[in-house]
Amino acid sequence: MLSEWQNHKAQLRNYVYKRVDDASAVDDILQDVYIKASSNLHQLKSQGSLKGWLYKIAYNTIMDFYRNKLPYDELPEDLIAEGEDTVGEARKELAECLRPLIDDLPEKYSTPLRLAELEGVPQQEIADQLGISLSGAKSRIQRGRVKFREHLMTCCDFELNEGGAVTGYSPKKEGCSSQPK
Structure with a gap:
């Protein structure tokens, strides 16, 4: 051999x-x-x-x-990972920014959207709380998202990069009944 x-x-x-x-x-x-x-x-x-x-x-x-072969590069030892507290705080801060815009929607859409997106309540619980069917809750959440997006586009100007990611924004003064705090 x-x-x-x-x-x-x-x-x-x-x-x-x-x-x-x-x-x-x-x-x-x-x-x-x-x-x-x-x-x-x-x-x-x-x-x-x-x-x-x-x-x-x-x-x-x-x-x-x-x-x-490893599909990733090893992270440096001195890199500090973001803790759950940091992520949770950022989520709360963002939620408080978006809350006034969600509250501007008709109550029929704002309540289920706020419960689902800001408070993390499962859709079945939202349906139970509102006394509607699960499909009704899902429908209101979806419609609320559409209305929220339209409202957001009315209230803010967004800067996007070539990939479509948001790189910046600025609030518009007119066209919104409330401005984020």
Whole structure:
């Protein structure tokens, strides 16, 4: 096996090198190919198919390499993660900003929308509280979202980036019955 391996080693190295984006991993992959080939030599059907068999092992080993690669970069140790308190505080602050705009909607829509979006009440509980069916509650929440969006667009100018994300906003003075605090 060793003499046959030496005959194909240079070609296999080029094959792996062209397919792996980490040049330092090429020799490790090549070593794994040799180990797999040596330990599974009994599976080789004929000596004439050795080259194709080695390339198949090399291909599978390259696929294993990419499967085992981490799909993300490690975060630095000194990075402090945002705690639940920070996220919760930001949510409360945003909710208080949006509350006046939601309260401007007709009560039929503002109450279910406020309960669902600002207070996190499940839709079935909203239906029970309002004495309406679940589908009625869902419908009012959806319509409330549409009316809220229209009202928001009337009250604020938004700056969007090329991807459509909001990068800035400014309140309009006219067209709103109440301004966020």
